[in-house]
Amino acid sequence: MDTNFKRLTLVLLGFFVMAVAAPANAQEQTLNDAKKAIQKGDQEKRANNYEEAIAAFEECIQICNQLGDQDGVSELKTAAEKKVTKSNLDYGNELLKQNKYDQALERYNKTVDLAEKYELSDYLNKAKNNIPDVYYAKGKNHLSESKFEEAIELFNKAIEGDPDYGWAYIRKAQAYRQLDNPDAMEKAVKEATAIGKKAGENEVVNTAQQLAYKYFYNNGAKSLKNKNYAKAIPNLEKALEYGGSPTLNHYLAVCYSQESQFEDAVEREKKVIEALKGNQSEEDLAKYYYSLGSYYEQLGQTSNACSAYRNAAFGKYKENAEYKINNKLNCD
Numbered sequence: 001m002d003t004n005f006k007r008l009t010l011v012l013l014g015f016f017v018m019a020v021a022a023p024a025n026a027q028e029q030t031l032n033d034a035k036k037a038i039q040k041g042d043q044e045k046r047a048n049n050y051e052e053a054i055a056a057f058e059e060c061i062q063i064c065n066q067l068g069d070q071d072g073v074s075e076l077k078t079a080a081e082k083k084v085t086k087s088n089l090d091y092g093n094e095l096l097k098q099n100k101y102d103q104a105l106e107r108y109n110k111t112v113d114l115a116e117k118y119e120l121s122d123y124l125n126k127a128k129n130n131i132p133d134v135y136y137a138k139g140k141n142h143l144s145e146s147k148f149e150e151a152i153e154l155f156n157k158a159i160e161g162d163p164d165y166g167w168a169y170i171r172k173a174q175a176y177r178q179l180d181n182p183d184a185m186e187k188a189v190k191e192a193t194a195i196g197k198k199a200g201e202n203e204v205v206n207t208a209q210q211l212a213y214k215y216f217y218n219n220g221a222k223s224l225k226n227k228n229y230a231k232a233i234p235n236l237e238k239a240l241e242y243g244g245s246p247t248l249n250h251y252l253a254v255c256y257s258q259e260s261q262f263e264d265a266v267e268r269e270k271k272v273i274e275a276l277k278g279n280q281s282e283e284d285l286a287k288y289y290y291s292l293g294s295y296y297e298q299l300g301q302t303s304n305a306c307s308a309y310r311n312a313a314f315g316k317y318k319e320n321a322e323y324k325i326n327n328k329l330n331c332d
Helices: 002-046 050-067 073-097 101-118 121-144 148-161 166-178 182-199 202-225 229-240 246-258 262-276 282-298 302-312 315-328
Strands: none
Touching: 002 050, 002 073, 050 073, 073 101, 073 121, 101 121, 121 148, 121 166, 148 166, 166 182, 166 202, 182 202, 202 229, 202 246, 229 246, 246 262, 246 282, 262 282, 282 302, 282 315, 302 315
């Protein structure tokens, strides 16, 4: 019994000695560990081993928190806080380059959390500015895969993070175009145009305008080909809001004439001739003058019709134009 009591006493005494000695020992070792941890983090970062670097910097911060107020600890901790925040930011940039969008987003969000916690405004702003780029890049990827609804959702997130993201509006417009939603497409185009003009980004403005122009032009031309003139007219007129061409105006003239709107047909065909005159030969212009003459003829404007047919009397239109002049209208 005495032997057991002595053994128990020795064991308890050993624990007591260890408990007394441990703080001084651990304190000295922990400070060294903190320094080693930040050094390891620097080494791993130079080797682009981001996860290992981040873990090392986090270890340093954790050790510094345990140490409390001691000489050199505060400076060491501050340095580690900056390094771990920047490492997350740099890692996010690298992941974005590799098209690893979800992982990049995770690192940027982590950067935001750390930057807010440690009051590092520079890194905070950089991470917040990069997050919309992740959503934009991911949205473009979905767009190329014909995942249009998902792409729109991602472009909206990019715009939420950066309301002046002109290209996000353009890509959203492209997705709506593929979904054949002209109202939503045009709304996105107008938003992109407004942002581009405000920022002086001519490429954004021009790309947005061309997108809308081609959509409405192609729809109008398709309806014209199918002889659905009533449907072609509003699409072609809408295309005029975003651009113009002699061909577009000629198509409109044809559509208006088929709908017996000859005054509108005259105005459109005159636009064609104004645009081409001086750049094309009389023979090339003949077909437009011949069409113009026929519209004037329908309106009962004989003098104007005769003048147009005289300008149409070239090449393959010569015979028909002269018949109109000499036999049909009896032009002077």
